[in-house]
Amino acid sequence: xxxxPFFFRSVKKMLNRGLDKLELLRIVDAVANEKSxxxxxxxxxxxxxIQKAALTKFGNxxxxxxxxxxxxxxxxxxxxxxxxxxxxxxxxEINLNDAKKIDTKNNDLKIGDKIYEELPQVDFGRIAAQxxxxxxxxxxxxxxxxxxxxxxxxxxxxxxxxxxxRLEYGNVIIDLGKAEGxxxxxxxIPREILKNGDRVKAYCYEVKKELKGHQIFxxxxxxxxxxxxxxQEVPEIYEGTIEIKAVARDPGxxxxxxxxxxxxxxxxVGACVGMRGSRVQTIVNELHGEKIDIIKWTxxxxxxxxxxxxxxEIQKVLIDQDNKRIDIILTEENLSKAIGRRGQNVRLASKLxxxxxxxxxxxxxxxxxxxxxxDKTETLIKNLEVxxxxxxxxxxxxxxxxxxxAQSTPEDISKIEAIDEETxxxxxxxxxxxxxxxxxxVAQKLKELGVEDSLIDLKGMTQGMLVILxxxxxxxxxxxxxxxxDELIGGFxxxxxKKIRIEGYLEEFSLSRKEADQLIMSAREIVYK
Numbered sequence: 001x002x003x004x005p006f007f008f009r010s011v012k013k014m015l016n017r018g019l020d021k022l023e024l025l026r027i028v029d030a031v032a033n034e035k036s037x038x039x040x041x042x043x044x045x046x047x048x049x050i051q052k053a054a055l056t057k058f059g060n061x062x063x064x065x066x067x068x069x070x071x072x073x074x075x076x077x078x079x080x081x082x083x084x085x086x087x088x089x090x091x092x093e094i095n096l097n098d099a100k101k102i103d104t105k106n107n108d109l110k111i112g113d114k115i116y117e118e119l120p121q122v123d124f125g126r127i128a129a130q131x132x133x134x135x136x137x138x139x140x141x142x143x144x145x146x147x148x149x150x151x152x153x154x155x156x157x158x159x160x161x162x163x164x165x166r167l168e169y170g171n172v173i174i175d176l177g178k179a180e181g182x183x184x185x186x187x188x189i190p191r192e193i194l195k196n197g198d199r200v201k202a203y204c205y206e207v208k209k210e211l212k213g214h215q216i217f218x219x220x221x222x223x224x225x226x227x228x229x230x231x232q233e234v235p236e237i238y239e240g241t242i243e244i245k246a247v248a249r250d251p252g253x254x255x256x257x258x259x260x261x262x263x264x265x266x267x268x269v270g271a272c273v274g275m276r277g278s279r280v281q282t283i284v285n286e287l288h289g290e291k292i293d294i295i296k297w298t299x300x301x302x303x304x305x306x307x308x309x310x311x312x313e314i315q316k317v318l319i320d321q322d323n324k325r326i327d328i329i330l331t332e333e334n335l336s337k338a339i340g341r342r343g344q345n346v347r348l349a350s351k352l353x354x355x356x357x358x359x360x361x362x363x364x365x366x367x368x369x370x371x372x373x374x375d376k377t378e379t380l381i382k383n384l385e386v387x388x389x390x391x392x393x394x395x396x397x398x399x400x401x402x403x404x405x406a407q408s409t410p411e412d413i414s415k416i417e418a419i420d421e422e423t424x425x426x427x428x429x430x431x432x433x434x435x436x437x438x439x440x441x442v443a444q445k446l447k448e449l450g451v452e453d454s455l456i457d458l459k460g461m462t463q464g465m466l467v468i469l470x471x472x473x474x475x476x477x478x479x480x481x482x483x484x485x486d487e488l489i490g491g492f493x494x495x496x497x498k499k500i501r502i503e504g505y506l507e508e509f510s511l512s513r514k515e516a517d518q519l520i521m522s523a524r525e526i527v528y529k
Contacts, residue, residue: 043068050075058119061091065116078116085111149214152179153207159228160218164198174200179216187219189252192288201286203228221251226292229283230257234272242268245297248351252290256308256348260297269294293348301326301353308349312338315362319355322512323489328359335361376400383434384427393418394427406431442467451475454526460519465506472505481523485516 029039051066054077058064063080081094094102099115109115162174162181170185172194183202194200202218203225219225227247236242237259245258259268272294273280280292295307302317305326316329330338338359339346350357360368377391383402384391397416399405405413405427413424442463446456449470454477456466474480485491489511490504506516 043070050077054119059091061089063092064119077119079119081115081117083109083111083113083115145214149207149209152176152204152214152216156204156207157224157228158204159201159225159232160204160216161199161201164194164196164200166196167194172200174202174218176216179214181216181218183218183220187217187221189220189288189290191252192220201229220287221249223247223249223255226255226257226283226287229286230259230272233279233282234274236261236266236268236271241266242271243297246352246354248348249290250344250348252288254291254293254344254348255287256293256295256352258295258297258304258352269296295352301355305349305353305355305357308352309338309345312345314338316365322514323510324355324513326353326355326357327365328357329362329365330359332361332363335359380405384430386427390419402431402434406435439463446470449475452477455480455523458519458523458526460515460522462509465509468505468508474505477523478527481520481527483520485513485520488516488519489513 047066047068050068051064054064054066055062058079065078065080067076067078068074069076080092081099082092083096083099084093085095087093087095094115096109096111099109099113100106102117103109103115160174160176160181162176165173165175165180167173172183172188174181174183181202181204183200187202188194200220202220203222204216205219205222205224206217208215208217224247226249227244230244231237234242237244241263242259242261245260247255247257249255257272259272261268261271271279280294284290284292293310295304295310298304298307301319302314305317305328306314309328312330312334314328314330314334318327318329320326328338337345340348346357346359373392373395376395377388379402380386380391380394380399381388384405386394393416394400394405394413399408399413408428410421410424410428413419413427414421419427446463446466449467451466451470452475455461455469455475458477458480469475469480474483483505486502486504488504488506490507491502511519
């Protein structure tokens with residue numbers, strides 16, 4: 001929004017001393033109200049404009065102050081001089097004797113004080129008026145930008161409504177009244193048709209302050225857009241009786257939302273659905289037919305997962321909390337239901353619960369367990385030189401690794417039927433010898449790879465981990481300290497709306513995120529101390 005020509009004609013008259021003083025204050029009030037900015041800032045910008053014009057008239061070497069009386073509108077232009085013992089800059093300094101001649105009424109003047117010499121009221125001319133116009137425009141525009149930023153920063157996290165002003169390279173520019181917002185192409189609902197003049201709602205996810213002004217970023221694809229729509233449509237959510245725990249969306253296709261109420265007498269799902277589906281249907285219409293699954297939140301994770309994968313019927317849920325992974329076991333006929341079209345159902349359930357979900361049929365689960373049993377048995381047979389029957393017996397009784405046996409007592413192992421104490425002692429000795437041999441071989445391997453002692457000595461690091469890191473060219477403590485936990489244990493990244501699996505260097509060692517973080521932080525404490 002610009003200034004009216006009348007305003008700047010008034011500024012020119014003010015500089016030329018032809019404007020009524022009270023009229024000046026009325027103009028200030030009008031500008032402040034029009035721009036919704038502080039009246040004091042408008043007067044301050046006028047004082048700066050007059051000061052700039054005065055410096056042009058009387059010389060830029062002078063120190064000039066300008067003040068406008070807030071009550072009467074009187075304009076005072078003064079030259080300011082510092083009282084010094086030895087004058088070096090006659091434009092800004094004066095000695096004490098000369099100062100006393102100017103200010104004859106003040107007998108207390110001393111070195112270090114200032115005196116103010118009032119300058120004559122003159123016609124500043126056309127150039128000064130133009131300069132004043134530029135100063136005032138810049139100051140008021142800056143104030144207007146700051147005011148708009150403060151207005152909208154408080155609206156971050158809310159739904160805003162506006163009219164589509166234009167489309168630019170797939171982005172949508174929204175007129176929000178006192179400002180413009182932008183919905184980027186990837187923040188629109190896919191296949192949604194919008195045109196100039198349409199009124200739309202969108203979620204304000206960011207307000208950025210930049211040199212050219214502020215930018216308001218809006219989204220119709222954000223999960224919180226769905227959450228805020230429920231906040232508007234469901235009074236119980238607005239009042240706090242029902243809480244939204246989690247939201248996951250495939251914009252324009254399907255969404256899942258978890259709701260919870262501490263009041264046992266309230267059905268959170270029913271309240272969100274509304275009478276004959278009226279409440280949820282209003283939201284579905286706003287999202288152009290996006291299907292919404294409303295799920296009752298529970299702290300019992302297996303139950304929550306089962307509800308999230310509805311309509312599939314789950315047989316078993318295996319949870320690895322350290323690595324945020326869940327294995328779902330179900331029948332063949334429920335497999336397609338759980339996965340959903342193009343993996344949508346399981347993908348949304350994974351986002352909703354923040355767990356990586358692997359789905360297996362009961363047959364695949366059985367085959368996997370058999371394969372694991374076989375691998376563990378073969379490891380014991382190879383390293384301990386036992387027969388297949390004894391190897392299977394040990395694994396079935398929970399002794400699944402060389403380390404398990406080495407750390408056991410003869411009494412622990414001899415509890416297994418058909419294994420006497422002498423055999424148990426022999427198994428423990430062979431296990432310890434195997435581990436020592438492996439340790440020597442790994443030490444030689446680390447030496448060949450060039451892994452430094454500082455990394456080898458890091459507390460919590462195993463030799464197996466060190467070999468893998470060395471093969472990945474991570475050989476120094478500094479290299480390890482620069483890694484992230486995702487690089488160690490694996491994780492997910494979202495690229496163009498798709499969840500991409502990131503393989504971790506030490507994924508096979510089943511480190512928890514907490515353990516990975518502790519290893520990295522220990523390295524950083526040593527490197528950056």
